[in-house]
Amino acid sequence: MDVFKSSAYVPMKKKELELLLDVPGEKRDEFKRVLDELVKEGAIEITKRGKYQVVEKYSSKKQPKDFKSKDTSKTASKDISKSSKSNENRPADFTGRFVAHRDGYGFVVVEGMDEDFFVSRDNTLNAMNDDEVACVFCNTVPGKRREAKIIKIITRGVSEVVGTYEKSNGFGFVICDNTKLDRDIFIPAGHDLGAVSGHKVVVNIDDYGNDKKKPEGTIIEILGHKNDPGVDILSIIRAFGIPTEFSDKIIKQAATVAKPVSDADMEGRKDLRDWNIVTIDGEDTKDIDDGVSLTMDGDNYVLGVHIADVTNYVQEGSALDVEALKRGTSVYLIDRVIPMLPHTLSNGICSLNEHEERLAMSCIMTFDPNGRLIDHDICESVIISKHKMCYSSVAKIIVDRDEAERNKYSDVCDMLDKMYELSKLLRKVRFKRGSIDFDFPETVLELDDNGQISGIHPFERNDAHKLIEDFMLVANETVAEHFCIMESPFLYRVHATPDKEKIDRLKHFLGACGYSLKGHSEEIHPKEIQTLLSKLEGEPQEAVISKMTLRAMQQARYEIESRGHFGLAAKYYCHFTSPIRRYPDLQIHRIIKDHLRGRMNDRKSSHYDSILPVVATESSRLERRAQECEREVNKLKIVQLMAGHIGEHFQATISSITGWGIYVELDNTVEGLVHISTLIDDHYSFYEDNLTLVGNHTGRIFELGQRVDVVLEAVDDMARTIDFTLEEFSRYE
16 A cells, blocks of 8 residues: 555556566466455545546555565555654655765656756755655755755665675675765675675665665675676676576577468568568678668659568567566667567567568658658568668768679669668758757777777768668658557657757857857747757857757657657657567557558557557666666776876867866767866856856856867776866876
8 A cells, every 4th residue: 555655656557556566477466456455445446547546535444465566565665664753744745756966965856847856965864866755845045956855765766786795794785886876785794695805796775774774785696706807887787777688488489489481471461572672780780670672663762661570479468578578678788789589589580681581561652753752551571681781881882882882782783872862852851841960970989809998989970871760760750640640559759849948048058159049949940950050060169069959858758649759850750660679669560560450449459558658658768778878888988998098188179067167078079077176277167158167367268169188187987987187287298
């Protein structure tokens, strides 16, 4: 009952509750019996929409024994009982997620609100990072960030942590890798799993402690010594809770279903094996989701986008499907790929490998000579990829007109030329309607033969990358529009209009830099942002202002309603093209197949209506987890690389300015901080309206986009930070 009575609880369906409480599959029948008993007792009720909520007048007479999930509900009741007695009866003003700072204070983030709330060190109630908390307002001063006090910890966001073990006399402790967890974990004797000092370990938290007592835990896994190759990245992966291995059951099921394409598999499918279909990917890509083809019908272009039919092998509700939803996405790191599906599928029968028969879902689109879609067909198909091509090779053919490369692929060169024509037309159509292209160079990290970071450089997209991107975008739009018009249950990729307050701040900043953004902040059109970015091309402040503009955008997510994609200026958008590595694409393919095979009846429709909200929420969450993990791995490796360059001189561009210093970006994309305390020639004032630092006596000005000479002073492995000083103030000659 603790979960239902929580002030953060909102009515949920049974499947949503199972996900919230992490109910294992074998205990779902038991969980349903507990819910039924609580309903019978009158403790909870079921709404018209099939959601469970607490009955307000329920008194705690005899209650059924609460179902205990793996840890969530148990932790919630433990934490609530530990809240200070003085706060027990005080009503909360709001609930949210606590984001801790390594110095002890933090912020509470409330879903749907642009503003977060500051929590001082004395008001955290020993909450840990990612805890769900109930708060009251305090110290509210007009014009300043609102402050809050945590009065109750509703649920704990962290039950396991990763850190470095240090052994002492008869006991030990773990220093958490996550700097937002500012307290060490005490490890009693006998709970260390035989770890020695320097081991990277995973700890289960048994007791979260209080003001006078450290958290206490048990080591459940030893990842290796902190100096062992690969352990640093593995520690980050485990800290994010990303599974790296598949169980024997999953491996066996993948091997069982991964059979060669048979005549029975091809029955009822459109036979496209004679079509000139090619795949275009990175040189090392092994999980090939998509192939493309193009023919001409008079002056019209007939583009085929052919996507691996993963649903033929991953049946809904199977162990493979449950595992795929649990992972949500493949994770691509500098030294490894953590796949959503076992390699038997992702690199094998589901991958559109060269010269092999493969089952596919094809979106065949006809465009007029102006790049306007005039017809389309979505179908199940069987295909054979004629060539496994890479971006660099295709760019040589279509851009450089390289004779040797064109001879090597003479059978598809004409088709590739026509593809190049069409891609430019499609991009022109997108640009005309206002699609925004934040064309930042990606950062490429290089490893040596021992897996150590050896270099870093920016990576620019070539026209072959853009060609495939254009084709995937238009396929995603076409599929989304088709099923939205049908009013089918579906899963959309939504990018909402930017928040008014963020646009107001961006406009203010742009004005200080001599630029403007037209349109009302409440309903800004992407065309206005596109126009701004076009004006910035080639200007010194281009990269800085582009990044500031990007930060004003909302985060894209998955939803069950089609609400458009602001960044693409698209009314309809979904993810259809990568079912090997993204669960939403896999789910969409199932819905498409049910329509194509005439199975989308009322029962099926109700089924999808019940599961898609959970799929959308979980997929969005797991996508963010993968992105954050990738960022943390890259930050760590960049810090390790720069540790070998302390004292060296670099040219840099000022990328951001704050009250505590100047952030600079080197030409190789490495970023770091010049702290204001190192600017010893003057006392500087920070002007937030135009993001400048100005010397009070010298009048020296630091502004965005300015080139400066810096020296690398220090790096911090744990915090993953890099510190520079200006060349004239450095202790290094």
